Amino acid sequence: MSPNDPGERGGRGRAIAGGSGKPTLRTISELTGLAVTTVSRALADAPQIALETRQRVREVAAEIGYLPDRAAQRLRTGRTNVISLVLDPHEEILGYGTSMIRGLTAALRGTPYHLVITPHFSDTPQIDPVRHIVRNRMADGILFSRTEPSDERVRFLLEHDFPFVCHGRTELATPHPYVDYDNYQFTYKAAVSLIAAGCRKLCVILPPPRFTFAQHMRHGFMTAVREEGIAFEIAEGITLDSKSDAIREHVATRLRQADAPDGYICGGEVSAMAVMSAAFDLDLQIGRDVRLVAKQTSGLFDEVRPRVETIYEDLSQAGQEMGTLLLRRMAGTAAVGEMQVIHSA
Amino acid sequence: MSPNDPGERGGRGRAIAGGSGKPTLRTISELTGLAVTTVSRALADAPQIALETRQRVREVAAEIGYLPDRAAQRLRTGRTNVISLVLDPHEEILGYGTSMIRGLTAALRGTPYHLVITPHFSDTPQIDPVRHIVRNRMADGILFSRTEPSDERVRFLLEHDFPFVCHGRTELATPHPYVDYDNYQFTYKAAVSLIAAGCRKLCVILPPPRFTFAQHMRHGFMTAVREEGIAFEIAEGITLDSKSDAIREHVATRLRQADAPDGYICGGEVSAMAVMSAAFDLDLQIGRDVRLVAKQTSGLFDEVRPRVETIYEDLSQAGQEMGTLLLRRMAGTAAVGEMQVIHSA
DNA sequence: ATGCAAATTTATAACGATATAACTCCCAAT
DNA sequence: ATTGGGAGTTATATCGTTATAAATTTGCAT
Numbered sequence: 001m002s003p004n005d006p007g008e009r010g011g012r013g014r015a016i017a018g019g020s021g022k023p024t025l026r027t028i029s030e031l032t033g034l035a036v037t038t039v040s041r042a043l044a045d046a047p048q049i050a051l052e053t054r055q056r057v058r059e060v061a062a063e064i065g066y067l068p069d070r071a072a073q074r075l076r077t078g079r080t081n082v083i084s085l086v087l088d089p090h091e092e093i094l095g096y097g098t099s100m101i102r103g104l105t106a107a108l109r110g111t112p113y114h115l116v117i118t119p120h121f122s123d124t125p126q127i128d129p130v131r132h133i134v135r136n137r138m139a140d141g142i143l144f145s146r147t148e149p150s151d152e153r154v155r156f157l158l159e160h161d162f163p164f165v166c167h168g169r170t171e172l173a174t175p176h177p178y179v180d181y182d183n184y185q186f187t188y189k190a191a192v193s194l195i196a197a198g199c200r201k202l203c204v205i206l207p208p209p210r211f212t213f214a215q216h217m218r219h220g221f222m223t224a225v226r227e228e229g230i231a232f233e234i235a236e237g238i239t240l241d242s243k244s245d246a247i248r249e250h251v252a253t254r255l256r257q258a259d260a261p262d263g264y265i266c267g268g269e270v271s272a273m274a275v276m277s278a279a280f281d282l283d284l285q286i287g288r289d290v291r292l293v294a295k296q297t298s299g300l301f302d303e304v305r306p307r308v309e310t311i312y313e314d315l316s317q318a319g320q321e322m323g324t325l326l327l328r329r330m331a332g333t334a335a336v337g338e339m340q341v342i343h344s345a
Numbered sequence: 346m347s348p349n350d351p352g353e354r355g356g357r358g359r360a361i362a363g364g365s366g367k368p369t370l371r372t373i374s375e376l377t378g379l380a381v382t383t384v385s386r387a388l389a390d391a392p393q394i395a396l397e398t399r400q401r402v403r404e405v406a407a408e409i410g411y412l413p414d415r416a417a418q419r420l421r422t423g424r425t426n427v428i429s430l431v432l433d434p435h436e437e438i439l440g441y442g443t444s445m446i447r448g449l450t451a452a453l454r455g456t457p458y459h460l461v462i463t464p465h466f467s468d469t470p471q472i473d474p475v476r477h478i479v480r481n482r483m484a485d486g487i488l489f490s491r492t493e494p495s496d497e498r499v500r501f502l503l504e505h506d507f508p509f510v511c512h513g514r515t516e517l518a519t520p521h522p523y524v525d526y527d528n529y530q531f532t533y534k535a536a537v538s539l540i541a542a543g544c545r546k547l548c549v550i551l552p553p554p555r556f557t558f559a560q561h562m563r564h565g566f567m568t569a570v571r572e573e574g575i576a577f578e579i580a581e582g583i584t585l586d587s588k589s590d591a592i593r594e595h596v597a598t599r600l601r602q603a604d605a606p607d608g609y610i611c612g613g614e615v616s617a618m619a620v621m622s623a624a625f626d627l628d629l630q631i632g633r634d635v636r637l638v639a640k641q642t643s644g645l646f647d648e649v650r651p652r653v654e655t656i657y658e659d660l661s662q663a664g665q666e667m668g669t670l671l672l673r674r675m676a677g678t679a680a681v682g683e684m685q686v687i688h689s690a
Numbered sequence: 691a692t693g694c695a696a697a698t699t700t701a702t703a704a705c706g707a708t709a710t711a712a713c714t715c716c717c718a719a720t
Numbered sequence: 721a722t723t724g725g726g727a728g729t730t731a732t733a734t735c736g737t738t739a740t741a742a743a744t745t746t747g748c749a750t
Binding site: 369371417 | 735737739
């Protein structure tokens with residue numbers, strides 16, 4: 001049949017195809033004798049379709065294994081059924097991405113949403129992938145981490161009224177959804193614990209200062225050392241993002257000096273391992289000459305010897321909370337300013 | 346204008362909208378005075394469109410920031426521009442997913458392909474997500490890992506002629522694309538090295554036996570111990586997937602016995618840490634009482650003390666190779682049987 | 691001028707879903 | 721008998737793209 005064939009238009013359209021290709025609304029329409037429109041609304045459980053009709057349509061749909069074509073839905077409705085996790089693939093925090101993804105997939109399970117990883121390459125501006133997603137409607141919602149006090153991504157997304165949840169807080173006046181871990185509490189407790197164990201001088205290794213949680217960690221640390229009136233320092237020239245050998249060298253240099261700290265607080269597993277290796281290389285004993293509290297995000301430190309005190313941050317839970325909150329935001333059942341701060345047990 | 350309005354059909358169709366919404370082919374068509382079809386083909390660099398026209402269309406497209414609508418393309422062509430990475434989010438191999446994703450995003454950079462994480466939940470059959478992707482054309486290509494000798498996913502995908510690359514080999518007669526690490530070489534070299542260091546009895550901790558690479562590891566190990574005629578054992582009751590405390594307890598029990606091994610080969614970082622903690626808890630010294638070769642997939646062991654011999658497997662490289670190979674498969678420029686075995690340096 | 695092929699461009703339909711408005715019943719009220 | 725209204729169903733157009741076939745223009749020889 002030539003596409004210009006003048007006859008055979010209107011009515012049922014093209015020849016009835018039976019059950020050859022993959023099932024569409026048309027297939028169900030042909031099997032039930034109902035119009036495609038009716039089938040569509042029946043599956044959407046529209047109240048104006050008779051209950052009996054709805055049930056019959058469901059049955060047939062289930063029988064032939066109908067699943068809506070996402071591309072068609074997306075084209076027609078403008079919704080993508082995609083949630084984008086913007087990730088810097090070079091963030092070498094051990095298993096950070098995987099843990100988050102684990103929580104996210106759990107939260108998204110049973111929903112029509114798919115998780116798409118949108119890489120953010122460090123040689124392009126942070127805002128680029130976000131802008132791209134919004135402008136080209138690549139997703140219905142965005143998740144990202146490493147939030148900054150005046151995060152341009154947050155500002156952009158708020159401005160465009162685009163659903164998102166970020167891991168970490170801003171200091172913006174406008175409220176917005178986020179999930180965060182209580183990093184103030186982490187460093188505060190860590191410091192108190194080290195002091196109680198007898199440390200005389202504490203050192204904390206912070207994240208790069210541009211992240212909001214770096215301020216929180218600093219603040220918790222400072223509050224504790226001031227309350228207790230103890231000597232302290234903040235590791236300079238290195239951050240939690242530094243390569244581990246840089247951290248090791250820095251700590252080793254410091255430990256050789258007379259006024260070296262005897263208690264370290266590490267915001268991540270890599271830096272904690274680097275502190276331990278530095279001490280080991282200098283024949284200092286962890287737990288006697290140098291004490292350590294590390295933030296733990298995996299099972300790794302269960303096997304580290306000598307045992308080290310850790311405080312656990314559940315990234316998988318964070319991912320799950322972020323997913324759930326985003327879903328509610330997109331459904332309109334969560335306020336803009338809704339958020340979630342996770343405290344360690 | 347009512348949808349049934351009889352006039353105003355044909356020709357340019359609906360009222361010329363100017364530049365309000367997001368740019369489409371129609372926008373370019375209106376700006377250039379060319380038909381939508383012509384614009385489409387011009388952007389596709391079809392040879393039958395005059396060179397001058399092609400250039401003009403490109404210019405206008407660039408100027409207004411045109412990007413094709415993926416949903417529409419997908420609906421029309423049937424191609425999704427999506428690559429699916431099927432991942433068990435509970436695989437707790439430290440950073441396995443992240444490293445792979447890092448390599449993949451690098452390989453996919455600059456292509457129109459997006460990476461979608463399709464979770465495989467351990468409470469559903471392994472084949473389910475794969476079947477779903479193929480049946481509902483959720484992606485143009487599939488990647489997965491932990492391949493088995495007679496992997497049902499591989500058989501299914503071959504049968505349906507669906508592009509894929511897996512991490513790990515099968516033992517199927519039909520050739521198919523894969524990327525693998527030389528695990529035979531790993532255990533062989535590890536065993537030889539331990540023997541050269543003076544070990545009298547070796548033990549290897551293997552992956553669950555259903556995986557092909559478990560056989561490779563066993564084979565490399567067996568070959569070496571037989572060539573050297575040395576005592577050996579294969580850890581029973583635990584695998585690389587066991588929880589780390591189970592591994593620790595198992596090793597500790599064994600190390601307390603008279604005929605304990607003095608050389609361990611660990612296929613992963615978690616198990617290596619568990620062996621070390623078991624030894625530490627028994628006051629055995631790593632490198633003297635017990636030696637160890639571990640497979641390293643992250644920077645972690647650079648900081649582990651005492652230093653442990655490691656052999657490096659680059660998972661990010663594997664991800665990149667898988668991505669590249671899959672792209673070539675989908676483009677038709679790689680044979681079905683093309684594959685890539687990565688050897689350690 | 692005329693014809694004819696080659697080079698370009700265009701009209702049309704289609705992918706599969708859904709929003710909108712219109713239609714068809716059937717029954718009650720005027 | 722005519723009208724009105726509610727319930728249920730359907731026709732039509734549309735999202736933005738591309739494959740197919742048709743139409744137009746151009747170039748060149750007759």
